[in-house]
Amino acid sequence: MDPDIAAAPIATDGGWGWIALSGVFMIGTFLAGYLKSVGVLMVQWQIEYGVGAQEVSWIGIALGFVTCTGAVIASALSSRFGSRIIVIIGCFVVAITLLLGSFTCQLWQLYVTNLLTGLGIALGYLPSLVSVGFYFDKKVGLANGIGFSGSGFGLIVVPPILQLLVEYFGWRTALRILAGSSLLPCLCGFLIKPTEKEIFWMTKEKKQRKKSLLQENGREVVEPVLPSDDTTKPNSAIKDSQVMSKRIKKVLYSCLKCGGFHLLIENKIFIFIILTFVWTSFGSFGSTIYFNARAVFDVGLTQLEASYLISAIGLGNLLGRVGHGIFLDRNFMTPLGMYSLTSVISAISIICYPFLDNFWTLLSCALIFGLTNGPYPSLQVMVLRDMLSPGDVSGGFGVVLFFNGFAMVTGVLIMSFLFDTSGSYDLSFFVAGISLFISGFLLFLLLIQKKLKRASGIEAIPDEDDEINQQEATTTEFITANESQEVTKQNVTCDVTKSRESSV
Structure with a gap:
């Protein structure tokens, strides 16, 4: 066992951790709730500006992409300065950018404000989720489920409230009300106190940076001065180039390690896991965004009825994320096996969605989709905890979200392109369902491979x-x-x- 892991303080599994967890829950309710409820506003923007689905989809793309890719920045900053201060700054950025978005008068201005909002969500949401692992150890599955279920609760509450605000006050006033409400997560960020475990890993990384800096300075001092004879110049040039190349490699490796990308070099299984996670993000994010749009444009539901479908997805997320944590803590299933199973069931629900044409069947499908697709962010963290050391979980999750951002962009673009060319969202949901099935199938193959290796004693x-x-x-x-x-x-x-x- 790694001596650093053995020397790390043990999480308390309770106490102030439950208070901090309630703050994480509220942060997810507001930040992730807006992220996944932007489809309500996209319908309004599409009608007001008279543009197609592909043009408006870039707003959701910008929001989701920057939220995921900005996770690398959030991971590096939280590892150096702690989770609390980064969460507070991120929530404040969200409040300011939502307020600025309410004063926009052109579509491209909404792109810019949502880019900044996505960065604020990344800074506020990711460090709060990672901080749960510093408070809990034995109950980390349940704690992660509760923390991640904040976004599911946000999907229940935010869409109908946002739709009512839009109908009564307009989307500009609705954004201003959301901006004021986003100050509450700033206060919740103060509940995330630095724990001994978090301070231990922050101090460890700080010592490593100082040690590498001292070693570098020591080499520069001890470096011998060669005579200025002409015969020594070739050897001196070669040695200087070698020293310079080593320093460049060291700087590049330090930059990669700061963002967690060094895991792509050191861990081959991590690359395969990222590939499976990418397929999940490809199908799930676009499906959530266009769930509302298909119900309005293809089926003919009212906008208020369609918002209930998003709330049903949120209810499924809430139940699924809490329920899967209980299953994992009691060792009924491994995180890898549960991820594979939920991905396959989620794929089946999305493939069946285009065949449904009334409110109650659509509501049932939305509930099943949320129940099986909602736990995947929490399951990603649990899978990474089984693969990486506690100090690398934050960086690894940041890298996962970074690649998930590209997958989300690709998925939304393809789904909007298929809608504009075919005039229906049916083909888009077929493609999304296939991508979710591929993710579950690949993880199932990895699970079978691990069991075979354990049975043969090779692993x-x-x-x-x-x-x-x-x-x-x-x-x-x-x-x-x-x-x-x-x-x-x-x-x-x-x-x-x-x-x-x-x-x-």
Whole structure:
């Protein structure tokens, strides 16, 4: 086992953690609730500006894309400065940008304000979710489920309230009311106190940065000064280029590690997991956005009735995220197996959605889709916790959301393009369902492979392998450094001797 993990403080599994968890729940209610309820406003923008679905879809694309890709920035900042301050700043940015969005008079201005809103959601939402792991250990499945269910509760509450505000006051006043309400998550951010476990990993990373900086400065001081003879210039140039290349590689690796991208180099399974997560994001985000639009334009429901479908998805998210946490804590299923099962059921519900044409069947389909598709963000964190050390979970989740952002953009663009070319959302939902099925199938193959390896006794213990590899890498670097220093000393000695002999 990694000695750093063994030395890390143990989470309390209660106490102030439940208060902080309530704050995380409220943050998800407001921030993720707006993120997944933007489809209500997209219908209004499409009618007011007289544009097609593809033009308006760029607003949802900008919002979802920046929310996911900005998770890398949020992960790096929260690892260095702590979760609380980043959450407060992010929620404040959301409030300001929503207020600015209410004063826009052209469509491109909504693109800009939603880009900034997405960045604020990334800064406010991701660090709050990661902070749950610093409060809970044995009950982390249930705690993650409750924390992530805030977005599901937001889907229940925000769409009908937003629709009523739009009908009574217009979408501009509705955005201003949302901007004022977004100040509440700022107050909830103060509930997320730094724990001993979070401080431990922050201090560990800070010491590593200082250690690498001191080593770099030490090498520069110890670096020998070669004589200025012409025969030494080629060797000096080669050595300088080698030292410079090593420094460049070290700087690049530090940048990758700051954002969590070093895991793509060190962990091959992590790449495969990201591939499966990308297929999930490709189909789920666009389906949630266009669930409302298909009910209005294809089926003929009223906008208020269509908003109830989004609320049904939110209710399913709420129940699914809390329920899956209970299942995981009691070891009924592994996170990998549950992710595969829920992805397949979610795919079936989305493929069946185009065949439904009345309110109650659409409502039932929305509930099933939310119940099975809602837990996937929390399950992604649980899968990463089984793969990575606690200090790398935040960075790994940031990388996952980064690639999920590109998948969301691609999914929404393809679904809107299929609607504009065919005049119906049916084909769009077929494509989304197939992508969800691919995700579940790939994870099922990975689960079967793991079980076969365990049965045959081939699979090694990850902690021991990681520790051995780390020790071997450290030993190799140490030997290489010593050898290079000895070679440098020998070259300097030979050059000095030659210069003395020539002078004599």
